[in-house]
Amino acid sequence: MRLWLFLRLWSLLWHLGLPVVLIYLWGRGRKDVVYPRFLGERFGRYRQSMSGSIWVHAVSLGELRSAVPLIRALLDRGETVVTTHFTPAGRREAVRVFASDIAAGRMADVWVPFETSWAYRGFFRAFRPKAGLVMEIEIWPRMIFAAKKAGISLFMCNAQYPTKSMERDAKLRLRHNLMQGYAGAFVKSDLQAQRFASVGVKNITVTGELRFDQPIPPHLVAAAEALRSTLAGDRPVITFASTVEGEDDLYLDAIASALRHPSRPFMVYVPRKPERFDEVAAMLANRGLNALRRSQALDATFGAKTLPSPHRGGGAGGGGQQQAPTPDILLGDSLGEMYFYIALSDRVVTGGGFTPHGAHNIIEPLALKRPVIVGPEIHTIEYPATEAIAAGVCLRVETPEALTKALTDWQGPGPEMIEAFFAAHSGATQKTLAALDAALRQK
Incomplete structure (x- = not known):
């Protein structure tokens, strides 16, 4: 009886609310x-x-x-x-x-x-x-x-x-x-x-989980392999995938700290929503982080438009000329290219885990044999996150301090271990x- 009443009320609300829904779609x-x-x-x-x-x-x-x-x-x-x-x-x-x-x-x-x-x-x-x-x-x-x-x-x-x-x-x-x-x-x-x-x-x-069977676009992986050394030289690369509003300051603090580490990893930062691309670019600039935007640095086929030569140190170049600042971050301001950004990396931080909404998909990094770091909130991805953590192919960090440490100190397992985990769940x-x-x- 209660369900019958709910369905009648639900229908009434939808009929009465249709003008509001249409205004929402128009907006x-x-x-x-x-x-x-x-x-x-x-x-x-x-x-x-x-x-x-x-x-x-x-x-x-x-x-x-x-x-x-x-x-x-x-x-x-x-x-x-x-x-x-x-x-x-x-x-x-x-x-x-x-x-x-x-x-x-x-x-x-x-x-x-x-x-x-x-x-x-x-x-x-x-x-x-x-x-x-x-x-x-x-x-x-x-x-x-x-x-x-x-x-x-x-x-x-x-x-x-x-x-x-x-x-x-x-x-x-x-x-x-x-x-x-x-x-x-x-x-x-x-x-x-x-x-x-x-x-x-x-x-x-x-x-x-059907995502374990997702096809991997080979052209995105090939583009990453061709560009990695141009973008990052011999630096380790960490990709922050699907970052969401509310955790940028935490992530950017961790990135700034990692850039002071002797390994000085190159970072790839990919916001989840396209409407945040300009906002995040401004945040990077305000912090003095030297970032490239994918939309400005690469053309539609991943050809280089403006890519400074990567190097580990600043200072004067040959002939007394000052070298351009070394890029430290690639801002992933494009859609449908996540496998490219992940393929650039050695390790991946999946966004959302430091917000109440919960972490996003870890399967794409695992598909490319990259170890994954997630924040404390994994209720949205309990499967396969719980199994991946137990298998050692995913690291759950509970605090911002633990994340900062993991960026430089946790290398993760080799690809063979990740491949075995992935095969077991396909x-x-x-x-x-x-x-x-x-x-x-x-x-």
């Missing part, structure tokens, strides 16, 4: 013109149809990237796929990665409908999916129960239930009731299976396909 459209495009799709009105497709809901960029190997496997075995998104970042990535499949009519990328039953009816009429996969742990109440009413098996996929989310949900069990509306869950680990089972989710299969794509097939046979 975001002033910064990103994709937000208000194809507005009819958000109301369940679609230009194309694709009956019998596999539906993959990837709300934004991170979810889509984790779904890439699974979508590719589905397409390769002859399935048609429709992906739904709420933000332009996820939709753009789908178009970039699967452009040929979209052009050939094997795949469609569309906005997820607004949270109303009639909008979902329009979506189901257009695509008639035979199953739905919701990446990670997205809880969209109307989506869950509209799919159930339409007879569409909807599964949580690549799912984990973080500790902090469990603690929050224990106070109000409504989310437990919503999760029980799924047809099942394909989860990352045995621990996650236990957690979902404890709140009443049925039909749980441990399939692993294969989620095939496990997920097998779990999906088994679930559909039982339908």
Whole structure:
């Protein structure tokens, strides 16, 4: 009864709030013109149809990237796929990665409908999916129960239930009731299976983490190998990947300290959000750190535009001429090139771990056999961070002082140990396909 009342209230709020949502999309459209495009799709009105497709809901960029190997496997075995998104970042990535499949009519990328039953009816009429996969742990109440009413098996996929989310949900069990509306869950680990089972989710299969199967763009790795000595000489390189607002001062303090160390590592600093690129560049300049911007130093194909020769010391050059200051930092102000920035490095610090929001993905560094450092807040990446820390391929630092020390004193394990860890956790794509097939046979 309580769930029924919540769904009615949820629908009422969405109907009353639609003007606010439209104003929000219009406002975001002033910064990103994709937000208000194809507005009819958000109301369940679609230009194309694709009956019998596999539906993959990837709300934004991170979810889509984790779904890439699974979508590719589905397409390769002859399935048609429709992906739904709420933000332009996820939709753009789908178009970039699967452009040929979209052009050939094997795949469609569309906005997820607004949270109303009639909008979902329009979506189901257009695509008639035979199953739905919701990446990670997205809880969209109307989506869950509209799919159930339409007879569409909807599964949580690549799912984990973080500790902090469990603690929050224990106070109000409504989310437990919503999760029980799924047809099942394909989860990352045995621990996650236990957690979902404890709140009443049925039909749980441990399939692993799909990000372990992500393809590595070879051109980004090759570009890094070609440029590393030009950028950093023989200095060790540390990449700060996906740094977020609220931790820059802490990281920049640690970087300044590391630059006073005899090893004087070269730093690569990559903010997570593009709107922060100029802000971070100003922070670096205000601290007197000599930084290059990727957008200014390198062209679109990673050709050098302005790259001073790296050297360990300052001072006068030949003929009494003063040498240009040695660059100490490359600011990664580009999108879709994280593997390039990681491939430049010897070690990686993954951002977010010194904020309450939690650390970001450590799998990309491990895929390139780079040891990883994370802050204390790892609830967002409990799997595989807990396993990676236990295996010695990831170092968790609890304080800013420990981070500063780790930048110069912790070298991490060799690539063989990281490769063994990575191999032990790969294969989620095939496990997920097998779990999906088994679930559909039982339908």
